[in-house]
Amino acid sequence: MAITDIRVFAHLTEADVDALGRELDQIRTDIEQLLGQRDADYIRRAIRVHRGLEGAARLLLCAGRHRATRVAGTVMLACAKSIEMMELGHNISHGQWDWMNDPEIHSTNWEWDLVGPSAHWKRSHNVVHHTYANVYGMDEDLGFAVQRMTRDEPWRPIHLLQPVTSLLIAASFEWAIAVHDWALVRQHRGIPDSGWRATPNAEFARKIARQVGKDLLLFPALSGQGFRSTLAANASALLLRNLWSYVVIMCGHFPDGAEKFTTGQLRGETRGEWYLRQLLGTANFHAGPILAFMTGSLCYQIEHHLFPDLPSNRYPEIAERIRALCDKYDLPYTTGSLPAQFWQAHRTLWKLALPDRLLRRSSDDAAETRSERKFLMASPTTGRLLIKLETDPNTGVRQGLRTALAAADPVLRSTNPVGGQWLRRRGTAALADPHPPRARKDDR
Numbered sequence: 001m002a003i004t005d006i007r008v009f010a011h012l013t014e015a016d017v018d019a020l021g022r023e024l025d026q027i028r029t030d031i032e033q034l035l036g037q038r039d040a041d042y043i044r045r046a047i048r049v050h051r052g053l054e055g056a057a058r059l060l061l062c063a064g065r066h067r068a069t070r071v072a073g074t075v076m077l078a079c080a081k082s083i084e085m086m087e088l089g090h091n092i093s094h095g096q097w098d099w100m101n102d103p104e105i106h107s108t109n110w111e112w113d114l115v116g117p118s119a120h121w122k123r124s125h126n127v128v129h130h131t132y133a134n135v136y137g138m139d140e141d142l143g144f145a146v147q148r149m150t151r152d153e154p155w156r157p158i159h160l161l162q163p164v165t166s167l168l169i170a171a172s173f174e175w176a177i178a179v180h181d182w183a184l185v186r187q188h189r190g191i192p193d194s195g196w197r198a199t200p201n202a203e204f205a206r207k208i209a210r211q212v213g214k215d216l217l218l219f220p221a222l223s224g225q226g227f228r229s230t231l232a233a234n235a236s237a238l239l240l241r242n243l244w245s246y247v248v249i250m251c252g253h254f255p256d257g258a259e260k261f262t263t264g265q266l267r268g269e270t271r272g273e274w275y276l277r278q279l280l281g282t283a284n285f286h287a288g289p290i291l292a293f294m295t296g297s298l299c300y301q302i303e304h305h306l307f308p309d310l311p312s313n314r315y316p317e318i319a320e321r322i323r324a325l326c327d328k329y330d331l332p333y334t335t336g337s338l339p340a341q342f343w344q345a346h347r348t349l350w351k352l353a354l355p356d357r358l359l360r361r362s363s364d365d366a367a368e369t370r371s372e373r374k375f376l377m378a379s380p381t382t383g384r385l386l387i388k389l390e391t392d393p394n395t396g397v398r399q400g401l402r403t404a405l406a407a408a409d410p411v412l413r414s415t416n417p418v419g420g421q422w423l424r425r426r427g428t429a430a431l432a433d434p435h436p437p438r439a440r441k442d443d444r
Contacts (some may be wrong), residue, residue, distance in 0.1 A: 002136055002152050002260035002369055006276055009259075009372040010331065011400040020329055021272025027321050028307055031314050035099055042313045043097050043105055046087050046293070054080035057237075061230045062223045074233040078240035079294070084113045085245055086296025087312065093118050094126060095309045115211045116178025117203045124184040130308050134253065134281035135261045141253070142260070144169065144180050148352045150260040151369040155355045162353040166346070173242040173249075178204070244294075247342055251285045252301030254345035256367040257334035258283045278305040279322070280401075284335035291338075292316075302333070330400030375408055 003009045007017055053076055060073030089112025091097075097105045104110075111118050124140065132138035136152040143149040147166060148159045169176050182204050191198045215234045223230035252258075259280045265273075279302055287299035297312035298304060303319050310318070326333040336344075348368040356363065364373040 001363055001371055002150060002262045003371045004262045004264040005372055006265055006273055010276060011404050012329065016329065017272040017276055021275050023325055024275045024306060027318060031310055031318060039311045039313060040100055050080055050083045050088060058219060061233050070229060070233055074236050077237035081113060081237060081241040082244050082294055085241060086298060087293060089113065090296050091312045093122055096311045114174050114178060115208050116181050117207045120181040120185045120200065123188065124181040128184065130305065133278055133305055134259065135263060135266060137263050140184060144176060147349060149254055149348060151356060151363040151366065152260065159353050163350050166349055170243050170246040171239060173246040248295045248298050250345040251338060251341040252282055252298055254348055255283045255341040256344045257332060260369055275306060283341060285338045285341045286335065330402045332402050375404060
């Protein structure tokens with residue numbers, strides 16, 4: 001099962017977590033004091049790039065008659081829509097630029113270029129997802145309620161279709177987000193299925209009409225005889241944008257090392273523990289300036305979850321300080337190449353399509369779902385082992401989660417099967433009784 005006590009899992013004391021929280025608060029304060037013209041220039045330049053790119057793409061698609069021109073227009077439009085969704089819509093709606101007091105670039109006024117209303121998304125994403133990131137039973141973005149991304153989710157036969165349904169979700173990601181957010185808003189407001197005249201339904205219907213009318217009717221009609229080819233180009237651009245945004249989101253939340261949590265972790269959670277959960281529950285991927293811009297800087301998902309309302313152009317410098325903190329407290333900083341992170345996320349998705357009985361690793365020691373019980377296991381020599389690291393007696397350097405993970409993995413690979421069987425059988429009770437039963441002769 002997922003993590004129930006983040007301090008135990010992270011090998012940090014209460015004082016350590018409080019100190020980490022204060023250092024992260026200081027990073028926020030430092031960045032807020034630096035905000036100014038440089039940041040305002042960045043977001044206004046990003047808006048100009050998006051509008052110029054979209055305008056050029058629309059012109060090519062309306063006036064172009066050659067295949068190469070239409071392909072170029074389609075790619076440009078897909079890029080423009082990706083920039084609007086991630087760098088503009090996502091980040092502006094987080095309030096990253098509200099400090100400018102510019103009514104055009106403000107979270108209360110910006111309506112993004114997706115079928116889902118921004119107001120619906122801000123409720124489900126800004127409030128629910130970012131507060132309860134990767135907490136099973138609270139964060140509905142954990143698999144969007146249709147994909148099994150943690151072993152805490154009971155397996156059902158429908159999960160066998162995950163390799164196929166994931167492709168459908170990727171291709172229609174814009175609609176998946178919109179329907180997901182709409183459902184959560186209805187649930188939050190207590191609107192019954194029969195309440196079709198309710199405000200969220202009207203908002204959703206108006207936004208669908210606006211988006212479908214603009215992309216699939218108005219702009220193709222402006223092409224005159226090129227209606228069908230422009231319609232196909234617009235639909236292709238939407239598809240490319242959906243696939244790209246799906247890749248980025250999967251890489252930030254589901255590769256190995258992006259931890260999952262139980263609701264038990266939320267009981268009495270401190271500010272420092274909230275920070276720690278965001279740090280351990282997300283992952284980055286390597287990106288240069290252009291790729292980072294095309295992702296809305298969500299290649300810095302760790303920094304985004306720690307400080308979702310700080311401007312995205314500041315994430316690279318924030319990342320340097322977060323890495324230093326991870327070194328100081330011996331915590332992992334989960335990152336890798338984009339292909340590697342995407343492969344790990346989809347390996348998890350394909351693997352969890354199967355029932356647990358067909359999986360080899362313990363539910364407390366798997367790449368996608370591990371917990372503090374990972375460090376409590378049977379040893380082939382002593383019959384018991386509790387990995388607990390505090391400070392290296394020789395150097396005085398802190399030994400935390402990063403060292404513990406490195407120490408535990410070879411032990412787990414060499415231990416006999418009884419330890420894993422015992423953990424699966426005992427579950428949480430294992431923490432209260434750290435000594436597994438001795439292996440019988442027929443268990444060896």
